[in-house]
Amino acid sequence: MTGPQPAPGRPGAPPTGDVGGGPTAYPDGARRADGLGEPAAGGGPDSSGPLQRTSETFLGMPSFQTAARAALANTQQRRNLAHATATIRAKRAAVVAEVDAWEELRVAGAEAKDEALHHLPDYLEQLEDNLTARGATVHWARDAEEANAIVVGLVRDRDAEEVVKVKSMATQEIELNEALEAAGIHAWETDLAELIVQLGHDRPSHILVPAIHRNRAEIREIFLREMGDVGRPAPADLSDEPARLAEAARLHLREKFMRARVAVSGANFAIAETGTLVVVESEGNGRMCLTLPETLISVVGVEKVLPTFADLGTMLQLLPRSSTGERMNPYTSMWTGVHDGDGPQDVHVVLVDNGRSHVLSDPVGRDALRCIRCSACLNVCPVYERAGGHAYGSVYPGPIGAVLNPQLRGTASDVDKSLPYASSLCGACFEACPVRIDIPSLLVHLRTQVVDEASGRSPEALGMKAAAWTFGDHRRLEAAQRAATLGGRLLGDRTVRNVPGLGAWAQARDVPTPPRETFRQWWRRTHRDEDREDT
Amino acid sequence: MSGAREEILGRLRAATADVSTPLGARGEPPVIQAAAGSDHETLELFAENVADYRATVVRCDPGGVAGAVADALARRGARSVVVPDGLDASWVSGLGGEVRVVADDGLTPADLDGLDAVVTAARVGIATTGTIVLDHAADQGRRALTLVPDQHVCVVRADQVVHDVPAAVTLLDPTRPLTWISGPSATSDIELNRVEGVHGPRTLDVVVVT
Numbered sequence: 001m002t003g004p005q006p007a008p009g010r011p012g013a014p015p016t017g018d019v020g021g022g023p024t025a026y027p028d029g030a031r032r033a034d035g036l037g038e039p040a041a042g043g044g045p046d047s048s049g050p051l052q053r054t055s056e057t058f059l060g061m062p063s064f065q066t067a068a069r070a071a072l073a074n075t076q077q078r079r080n081l082a083h084a085t086a087t088i089r090a091k092r093a094a095v096v097a098e099v100d101a102w103e104e105l106r107v108a109g110a111e112a113k114d115e116a117l118h119h120l121p122d123y124l125e126q127l128e129d130n131l132t133a134r135g136a137t138v139h140w141a142r143d144a145e146e147a148n149a150i151v152v153g154l155v156r157d158r159d160a161e162e163v164v165k166v167k168s169m170a171t172q173e174i175e176l177n178e179a180l181e182a183a184g185i186h187a188w189e190t191d192l193a194e195l196i197v198q199l200g201h202d203r204p205s206h207i208l209v210p211a212i213h214r215n216r217a218e219i220r221e222i223f224l225r226e227m228g229d230v231g232r233p234a235p236a237d238l239s240d241e242p243a244r245l246a247e248a249a250r251l252h253l254r255e256k257f258m259r260a261r262v263a264v265s266g267a268n269f270a271i272a273e274t275g276t277l278v279v280v281e282s283e284g285n286g287r288m289c290l291t292l293p294e295t296l297i298s299v300v301g302v303e304k305v306l307p308t309f310a311d312l313g314t315m316l317q318l319l320p321r322s323s324t325g326e327r328m329n330p331y332t333s334m335w336t337g338v339h340d341g342d343g344p345q346d347v348h349v350v351l352v353d354n355g356r357s358h359v360l361s362d363p364v365g366r367d368a369l370r371c372i373r374c375s376a377c378l379n380v381c382p383v384y385e386r387a388g389g390h391a392y393g394s395v396y397p398g399p400i401g402a403v404l405n406p407q408l409r410g411t412a413s414d415v416d417k418s419l420p421y422a423s424s425l426c427g428a429c430f431e432a433c434p435v436r437i438d439i440p441s442l443l444v445h446l447r448t449q450v451v452d453e454a455s456g457r458s459p460e461a462l463g464m465k466a467a468a469w470t471f472g473d474h475r476r477l478e479a480a481q482r483a484a485t486l487g488g489r490l491l492g493d494r495t496v497r498n499v500p501g502l503g504a505w506a507q508a509r510d511v512p513t514p515p516r517e518t519f520r521q522w523w524r525r526t527h528r529d530e531d532r533e534d535t
Numbered sequence: 536m537s538g539a540r541e542e543i544l545g546r547l548r549a550a551t552a553d554v555s556t557p558l559g560a561r562g563e564p565p566v567i568q569a570a571a572g573s574d575h576e577t578l579e580l581f582a583e584n585v586a587d588y589r590a591t592v593v594r595c596d597p598g599g600v601a602g603a604v605a606d607a608l609a610r611r612g613a614r615s616v617v618v619p620d621g622l623d624a625s626w627v628s629g630l631g632g633e634v635r636v637v638a639d640d641g642l643t644p645a646d647l648d649g650l651d652a653v654v655t656a657a658r659v660g661i662a663t664t665g666t667i668v669l670d671h672a673a674d675q676g677r678r679a680l681t682l683v684p685d686q687h688v689c690v691v692r693a694d695q696v697v698h699d700v701p702a703a704v705t706l707l708d709p710t711r712p713l714t715w716i717s718g719p720s721a722t723s724d725i726e727l728n729r730v731e732g733v734h735g736p737r738t739l740d741v742v743v744v745t
Contacts, residue, residue: 049546054706058689084727091727098663101567108565112636115561118554121547134710192733193724216725242725246733253734258644284682284720284735291678302543309709310564313701316715319568320664324723328664331735332715333678339712342677353543361550400745445714480721 049357051410053143061420063391064402068387077213077388084212088379091325092432098327099317112311113370116272116303117360123272123305124351130275134337136347147352148179151264151297153525154348155185158295160262164253166279166286167191168266168301169207169373170352176264187264188230188256190285192249199226205389205397207375210322211429213388216240220521223432227252246498253285263282263289263344266374267300269315270349273308276336277349280319280330290333297346301352303360303369315372318434323374341522355408364445368403374509375400377429377439383422392419403442411450419444481518543632544730555658568699569663577662582743583677588718589731590739591722598742600690601629604654607688607740608634613651616688617680626690627654639676647683653736654688655681658713660696665718667691667741668703670711677722678712687736689716693745 012041061067071077073094096102103287112223116123141147155163163180165171165187177187177198189198196211197204221244223234230330232255234248235417269278277298279286306315320329331510338347339375360366378384380399389397393415394405402419420443429439491521496511519526565572582592591610592613604626608616615635618627627636637650653698656674657667662740669675681687705712720735731737 002600048550064666080726087727088723100569104565104567108567109562109598111578112564115559118551118556120551121544122558124547140543142542146539190734191724192722196724211724212727221726225662234610242728242730243732245725246722250733254648257734258648261550269707269744271727276709283722283724283733285733287682287714288734289679300732302542302547306560307559309707310566310701314564314567316704317700326588326717328661328666328715328717330588330717330721332713334709334713334715336709336712339671342712343679344672351543353546357543357550360547363553366550409564440725 002038006070018438033289035125049353049355050143051358052173052355052408053145054409054413057175057178058393058415061363061413061415063395063414063493064387064391064422065418067349067393068111068383068422069390069417070146071388071391072387072483074169076215078386079394080213080215081385081388083089084209084387085379088325092322092376092379093319093325095325095327097535099321105314105318105479106434106436109372109434110370111371112314113289115307115367116305117369120360123307124302126272127270127275128351129304130272130351131337132275134275136337136349137521139350141350141352141354143354144174144352147174147299147350147354148348151299152175152179152183154297155180155262156183158262158346160185160295162186162188162256163262163264164188164190164256164289164293165194166262166265166281166289167210168264168299169195169395170266170301170356171264172204173301174352174354176297176299186230188253190253190256190289192246192283192285193280195219195249195253196222199223199230201517203390204395206374207398207400208376209375215247216242219245223248223252227434231256247456253288257285257288257292260289260293262295263293265289265298266302267298268319269306269312270300270304271307271309271312272305274336276309276334278312279333280316280323280329281331281333282324284331285329287333290335293344295346295348297348297350299350299352301354301357303371306346319372319374322376322432322434332372358410359404359407365403365407365442367437368400368407368439368442370409370437371400371404372435374434376432376434377437380428380432381423381460382426382428383424389424392422398445399423399435399439403437403439403446406446406450411453417450420444420450432461477520478520481520484514485517485521488516536681546701566701566705568701571662571698574693577698578633578696578743578745579695580698581662581665583658584662585660585667585741586665588665588721590665590741592741592743593611594743594745599624600626600742600744603742604688604690605629605631605634607742608652608654608686610740611652611738612688613686614635617647617649617650617676618654619674619676619680622654622656622676624675639680642679644663644679644683647679650684652686652688653683653684654681655690657695658701660691661698661700662696666700666703667716668707669714669716670708671714672711677715681714681716682735685715686738686740687719687737687741688740690742690744691692693743696743 180187193211206212220240227234267277268280384398392401406416425440587591617637658670659668719739
């Protein structure tokens with residue numbers, strides 16, 4: 001059992017748990033489809049593909065703001081995150097500063113992805129042709145279920161009882177490990193952080209460093225407690241020194257690498273022009289999986305396509321510096337179908353849609369598909385740094401998750417309609433993004449969608465309607481202002497800490513004290529004589 | 536299955552129906568790279584950046600390769616070394632009876648796991664990033680060779696070193712398997728501190744032949 005505990009559901013949770021004017025204040029009755037079936041409320045044009053189904057792990061997740069409240073109370077996690085994100089921010093800044101043409105690279109990176117995304121069907125067909133010509137078998141999967149069924153079928157046909165896995169966001173998204181385990185196939189995560197998460201029966205909280213919320217002492221405990229149950233135990237005298245922990249992982253996984261017959265990977269890039277797949281990694285676990293087994297199955301989101309091999313000249317400058325803050329990551333593997341006498345001779349590529357065509361159909365929102373999963377936006381985000389990754393209710397946390405999840409899954413569920421508000425719109429994410437995804441603008445775009453879908457029933461919408469009526473006529477406005485001064489005279493200089501009905505908005509802010517008189521009243525009182533002279 | 540293919544492509548075509556720019560309108564991808572100084576400066580930068588990721592860098596002339604390889608293996612106490620078929624035989628000729636030289640005649644992963652080191656050539660070096668790229672030609676061997684043994688001694692000729700990443704990409708043949716190596720195996724997964732030595736070779740020795 002590797003699956004983390006499902007998030008607590010929130011039947012009957014009070015709607016006041018949200019901050020920032022979130023749109024969750026109306027009752028979540030019939031609209032709360034949680035992505036099951038075919039939710040009608042997805043936003044975006046009608047030509048769009050179907051939404052991604054919310055996986056069981058994240059079904060019934062509370063809104064971001066509710067989940068974040070619990071996460072904020074976890075002081076250990078906050079300390080771990082503050083330390084880790086501060087470290088990586090400094091490293092990234094240093095290596096980005098080394099590159100004079102960084103902005104040009106960002107533009108080129110965005111243009112490469114846009115070229116691929118704007119003509120995705122053409123580039124996918126080209127990719128398929130080239131992969132097939134080089135001996136690989138290409139499979140297509142409309143959704144997670146179909147992708148999982150393809151992989152399970154391939155593993156079963158080879159009579160394998162286990163697979164070794166390279167860290168892959170796509171396989172996490174489709175919850176392939178759970179599908180494999182359900183079919184009686186062990187899936188061994190081999191990336192150190194994924195191993196920590198898997199052994200700890202935990203959930204990833206960061207794209208690049210899924211165990212970022214764990215410190216060395218916690219990792220030591222997990223290794224000592226869990227490794228023996230699934231293979232070679234950790235040495236009894238294991239310390240919490242990172243080098244010793246890495247050594248324990250090396251020893252634990254080596255026997256699995258040596259005997260594995262099937263590996264499952266994702267891909268950072270898929271080159272249409274050549275059929276080349278690229279995996280960018282650090283530890284060598286990727287190389288082990290991509291090289292030693294007989295069969296290699298790569299699960300690749302359709303948006304991973306790049307037009308040309310030369311685009312790697314741009315991307316391999318952008319990705320490592322943005323991601324781990326290194327000039328280059330320790331290992332990058334590229335393979336093009338089957339290489340005679342070298343590596344797996346049975347090579348499969350599963351191209352997955354799973355909501356991506358829906359995202360692509362929004363001419364504004366589609367920019368989010370440029371994402372190369374570097375996680376720079378997470379590391380610079382003040383909200384992520386404090387709330388951590390779990391509150392985002394998806395394998396994609398942080399600012400990019402806040403724009404990607406509501407587009408992939410629609411905004412029917414509590415968490416997905418709250419995510420566009422999981423931001424102060426400070427803009428640090430856009431500045432850090434190596435492919436120039438304007439995340440703040442996308443968040444505003446999605447907020448508009450969420451509000452439109454509430455179709456005038458939210459207190460915010462009603463309030464705005466009332467305001468429009470009041471502002472529409474100067475007599476109504478003056479009457480309202482006079483009414484407010486009554487409150488001002490009653491309150492005097494006292495600060496209003498909370499107002500019933502304003503809920504969470506007022507929890508984080510003082511309500512402005514109404515003035516004792518309006519500007520017009522003040523003017524009339526102090527300028528009565530001048531008025532007369534003028535007329 | 537073909538149903539899925541047609542359906543996905545159909546969805547994607549519908550989703551991009553608004554796009555008016557023709558396919559390939561972007562033109563050739565731009566080549567954006569750091570300005571190179573002299574060859575000498577590029578080589579210095581390469582050595583500096585390789586060493587910065589805690590690989591050992593040794594420079595020698597063509598006649599000194601065998602000695603440099605022997606020294607590198609001795610530093611780690613390697614007792615056995617696998618060599619690819621196409622390796623310049625003179626590079627390992629200096630190894631005495633202390634070190635067993637093994638040819639790659641279909642060694643299994645387990646066989647490789649029992650060997651201490653591997654000696655290979657390289658395809659290209661990149662100065663700005665301190666990277667070595669292998670294209671696994673005969674003088675570098677198949678990918679498993681440079682992965683399973685714990686020490687990799689890699690011989691790079693000075694004329695193979697380019698200044699920046701795009702220059703390397705243009706030299707590479709995508710029909711070959713390619714491995715980009717920047718320092719020894721490492722992880723930053725524990726509190727984002729870099730730790731050398733996880734699954735790949737924990738020791739990387741680079742011999743630069745000038």
